[in-house]
Amino acid sequence: MSRFLETFEKRAARCPERRAFFNSRGGEGSSITFGELSALSDNLAAALAEKAPAGKPVVVYGHKSPLMLVSFLAAVKAGLTYAPVDIAYPADRVSDILAQLDRPLVLSLADGPFVGDAALAGEVWDEAEVRAACAVASEADRSRWIADETPFYLLFTSGSTGRPKGVQMPSRCVDAFMDYFSRLFPSREDGVSFNRVPYTFDVSLFDIIGALPFGYTLFSLESEHEQSMRDTFEALRESGMTAWISTPSFAEMCLADPSFNAQLLPRLDAIILCGEVLRNATALKLLDRFPDATLYNTYGPTETQAVTDIVVDCALATDVNPLPVGYLTSSGGARILDLETGEELGAGQVGEICLFGDTVSAGYYGRPDLTEAAFSVVEEGTGLGQRCYKTGDKGYLDEQGRLFCLGRLDFQVKLNGFRVELADVEQALVRLPEVGEAVVLPVERDGKVSHLAAHVRLADGGEGDRETTRALKAALKQLVPEYMVPKKFVYHDEFALNVNGKIDRKALA
The missing domain is CATH 2.30.38.10 (Luciferase; Domain 3)
Incomplete structure (x- = not known):
């Protein structure tokens, strides 16, 4: 039997009126209590156990909504694997996932229509049908709960290119994640965790698995509030957040605004970063802006979830470069x-x-x-x-x-006979005080790498010119061999992030 579900149900019984989730949209349908999440998922689980194809994952299509969490829990309470699919996925990718799952049941919870090929699904339940199933009172049947080697969830990953591949995570692993992740969240009765990234990205599981079963409320930003930093910060200010979870890139983007500090988030006591390399400069900024929060650097691919962490303090961020994970x-x-x-x-x-x-x-x-x-x-x-x-x-x-x-090992390129690690060049660039962030990409001509291009955000927010480029190249030559110095420099006010909150390298290329 799933220890994760056992722990969650005990918490729901203890504080049924406490909010389990809310998003920045506000209004009806934007939040759910622990008691509601428990009861509605029991009801939907009964419907899934009766009508969903046995042994096949249940596809949950949507974005950030309380009903998605209900659906996740309902699937595993019915002994079924859930597979989240985000509305940001293009239609071809969604259809590819359906084809791999061989006509699964789809719960379509998006505001708009389901974009995948419905002919590849066994059935597609729209939001009204899901809500109707949730409204039919049913007795909880714990004998059906997912357990042991049965996959708890299925995350499709492959980055922005290639055919998606589904990572199967057994129920016993989720129990192990809960034990591990929960150590990162301070024990408190009024905790609020930042559930920012899409459910298709493994970082979203930090607070779902590690914080929710122990009474934390999950807070999500609606997409309209991420269109400007002003709207983002206003939503953050109202959230009451105590635990921040994101990629380093999203934190760096917020740090570009001086108002991202402890006055904006006065209750923050934990900052958990994962999914990318945490730069020393970023760590030092976070420690300066949020002196009362514990900063964690964590590591683990989707195929293992996070398996390492370390508390980053000023001494570590100053003395050890790059930072350990x-x-x-x-x-x-x-x-x-x-x-x-x-x-x-x-x-x-x-x-x-x-x-x-x-x-x-x-x-x-x-x-x-x-x-x-x-x-x-x-x-x-x-x-x-x-x-x-x-x-x-x-x-x-x-x-x-x-x-x-x-x-990444696949970030190694061969340039004029030399093997070059792009990450090494990026690390050297961000050591320069003039550089805030840097991404280095290979430029190919006639099927081989002709030179490197450095995409740079300057630390002072200024616009780079030829003189800036000459100065950066000269300084970089003191840190790396000349063949590793990028030929071209492109300057950016900020870097676009992909749906997972990482710097969008494909867009830069």
Whole structure:
């Protein structure tokens, strides 16, 4: 039986009138209490158990709404896997997901029409049908609850290109996540957590799994409030937020405005960042603006969820560059493997990060080829086999057991015969005091990389010119070999973020 569901139901019984979720839109239908979330998901679970195709995931299509949380819980209470699909996905991507799932039931909770090919779904229930099912009182049947190896959720990932692949996360892993994530949220009866990113992105699970079962209220920004920083900040001011969860890029975007500080969010006591490299300069700004909040740097791909964390204080952010992503927990570990031989490397040696332990995914839905390539079983000191995932990330473990992630292995390019790590050039650029943020991309001509282009946001918010470029190139040559210095510099007021809150590299390219 799911310990996550058990913990949530105990909390709902203890504080049924407390808000479990609200969004910045306000008004009717924008919030839900713990008691309502429990009861409505029980009712919908009964309908799903009767009518949803057995053994197939339930697709939940929409964005941020209370009814999406109801649907997630209802699916797992019916013993079914849920697969969130966001309205930001193009129609072709949605249809591809449906095709992979072989005619699943779709709960369409978007304000507009369902964009996927309905012929690829078994049925499509619109919001009215879902609400009607929620309104039929049903007895809770815990014998149906999801458990053990049955996938709890299915997240489709592949970035902005390529065919989406569904990451299957067993119920036992979600229980392990709850144990891990909950450590990051201070125990309090009035906690409010920032549920910003779409449910299709694994960072959204931090507070759903780690905070909600322990009485935290989830707060979400509506898209119309993200159109301007003024509207965003006004919504944040009214939220009463105590725990901030986002990518470093979104935090950096907010930090560009001096009013993003403890006066705006006076109750904030935890800042949890994941999904990208946390720059030292960003960490120091956050510590300066929110001196009473604990800052966590965390790491973990979708295939394992977050498995490491470290508290970043001023001393660490000043003395250690790049920042470590944390220590491994007792439920898992990391091996650093040589890129050529596959042999395990010692402390301080850079290779591919491979994660193993209780939180590793069961693999990709319907893709045994991809699963075999990325997952394996390793034996540890106990003599027991543990599931292992090859992350595709470059990094190392230091003598203290801290893990460092240095970026994606597929961000390596060959330029004029030299192998260049784009992340290395980016790290060098942001060490320059004039640079606020930087993204380095390869420029190809005739099928090969001809030069590098640096996309830069200046620290003072100014507009770069030729003189700025000459000065940055000269300073960069003191940090990296000349062949790693980008030929072209492009200046930006701010970087566009993709739907997951990361810098949109495809848009820059």
